[in-house]
Amino acid sequence: MPRETGRKLIAQNKRARHDYNVDETFEAGLVLQGTEVKSLRAGKASLVDGYASIDDGEAWLLNVFIPEYSQGTWTNHAARRKRKLLLNRKEIDKLAAKVKEGGLTIVPLSLYFKDGRAKIEIGIARGKKDWDKRQTLKEQQDKREMARAIRHRAR
Template sequence: MPRETGRKLIAQNKRARHDYHIGDVLEAGLVLQGTEVKSLREGRASLTDGYATVENDEAWLLNVHIPEYAQGTWTNHTARRKRKLLLNRKEIDKLAAKLKEGGLTIVPLSLYFKDGRAKVEIGLGRGKKDWDKRQTLAEQQAKREMAREVRARTR
């Protein structure tokens, strides 16, 4: 059987970019159990409540929902268990230092397979205020209207 190549998106956290100003973005591997991988291959996962922390010089992903595998037996995994992130020591130290500054959180942005291996894209986010969210929505709407006008004039 040929090996998988390329990037296959499983889940995306659209709320993260709405609720946070995303700064640094990193790609991390995940330590998963067999039934978790099978469930992910079916394209089932939710990142909406997820976040990451650094504890004892290790990075952990919490509250990411990977539902139980339908054909799993007693060896099935827990849906919202703590999962270890695979990062370099320098990356973990950098994240820990940024978190100590305060006001920042590590948010999962997307979950995908890259060349057959499960990866998660995490970003350092600073929470947006309500007026920031409204301003972002207004800017997006203005861009859409401008693009619509440009298309209408070129016809």
């Protein structure tokens, strides 16, 4: 059977882009159990409450929901277990320095398969205030209206 190629999206955290200003993104691998991979291949996962932390020089993904595999047996995994992120030492050090700086957090943005391997896109993010969220929505609406006017004028 030929290997998978390309990128297949499993889950996306749209709420993260709404609640945070994402400064920088990283792609990380995940250490998973077999039943977790089977659940992901079925397209089931939720990144909504997830976040990452750096403990003892290792990156960990917390609170990401991957449901138990329906046909799994006693070897099934815990749905919200702590999962290790696979990053280079330089990337881990950079993330740790940024988070120590204050006011920043590491949030998962999307979970996908890339060439058959589970990957997660994480971002260093700063929380938005309510007025920031309103301003962002207003800017998006203005862009939409401008594009609509340009299309209408071109007719």
